[in-house]
Amino acid sequence: MNAVPGRAPITKDELARGGQVIRAVQQSFASKVVGQADLLQSLLVAVLANGHVLMESVPGLAKTTAAATLARAVDATFHRIQCTPDLLPSDIVGTQIYDQHDGTFRTQLGPVHANFVLLDEINRSSAKTQSAMLEAMQERQTSIGGESHPLPKPFLVLATQNPIEQEGTYTLPEAQLDRFLLKEILTYPSPTEEAEIVRRIESGVFESDTTPVASVADVQYLQELTKRVYVDQAIVNYVVQLMYVTRHAKDYIGAQLAGYIEYGASPRGSIAFTQATRALALVRGRDYVIPEDVKTLRHSILRHRIILGYEAEADGVTSEQVVDAIFDAVRTP
The missing domain is CATH 1.10.8.80 (Magnesium chelatase subunit I, C-Terminal domain)
Structure with missing residues (x-):
């Protein structure tokens, strides 16, 4: 039986349980997102491998919908951050706020403190802000006022960049690109898929909430199982x-x-x-x-x-x- 050194081999029951959770998430994703099979595969791989994904595409190809749907399918917290040139590192990681009532500072955590974080158009934020975000991705924690605050587990960043609007953007340095486990390029849907998207919008599919089919604990179980493959x-x-x-x-x-x-x-x-x-x-x-x-x-x-x-x-x-x-x-x- 194949086994990772220092780790017990995966049993048939464990493999079956993992497969059941994965299939449930895949079905939940497919109920909201039309096509994008490669994107779903990359998102699942990133979640299980505890990595991050960089997505490149023109606007309107359901990147936000995909990220939010996956987060809701596993009952995880989700935050979307719209990157702009004036976005500050503190807008992402958090800051300290002075409380006038008792004369002390209290820490307010930023939107990066979520299980799934969508960084929309990451190349529109300044190099300093990109660096702060990528540091959080690497260290899995933020530092605010000299104190470290661990990020939740699991923690997945999905960053997007638009290849057709380069004015006012800041190119990601190669060393920072290397921090992303995967880079996925999204393409336009086929005519059949696009017709299905229109049909689902007309029927109100996207207005209904996604019912969780797994839990954060299930995701952590899959991540530990992945290490034993x-x-x-x-x-x-x-x-x-x-x-x-x-x-x-x-x-x-x-x-x-x-x-x-x-x-x-x-x-x-x-x-x-x-x-x-x-x-x-x-x-x-x-x-x-x-x-x-x-x-x-x-x-x-x-x-x-x-x-x-x-x-x-x-x-x-x-x-x-x-x-x-x-x-x-x-x-x-």
Whole structure:
């Protein structure tokens, strides 16, 4: 039986219970959000792996609806923060307020203190505010008036950015992008899906509250279960080799395509693959990771970790094309 060193192997009953919770959440999500199967998969993977998701799309593709629906499905707290250039770090993490009645300061926690936080258009906030938010994501706590305040568990940030309106925006530095477990790019719905969206709006589906189908305790159970999903050493070696190729691409994918890469993935890429593939395996009903899990998540994990130069944009070369070439160059175990 496969087992993670130092952890008990997952039993059939535990796997069945985890699968039941996951399916309930998937069905609840599908009752409100039309299509967006890749987004749902990324959100579930991020929740189970205790990571964060960066979503990129034009407005109107149900990012807020997706985040709120997922939070309500697991009976968790949800806050949406609209990022603007004048947003201050204290508007996110909280501040101290002077109480005139007793002459003392009291701490008022900011909206980041929730299980699910949607940072809408994160690239519209200043670098200082982005830094404060990303520090909370990494440290899982905020500091207000010299005191540390732990963030609730689970804690998931879903940040969005709009690729078509760049005026008045602040590009996320590569080191901060690396903090996101996954980056998902949302596309327009098909005509059939769009017609279903209109039908659901007309029928009032979105006006009704989402009935919780799981609890925060269930989410924490799934997160602990995810840590016990088995990753064979051959899979680890496969992932590490892929990350190595991103940094020495010219020796594997040719000088022309490799020339578009400015920076390869850091060791966080390897860590992200092991964490995220464990979660994906559990979502798919397995207690072990297979190479197909790595391939499935390749774009979501690497599209924001492999940094391409301006020549790539000029020549119409995407990060997804480069990622695919790297995967083609490495033998699958």
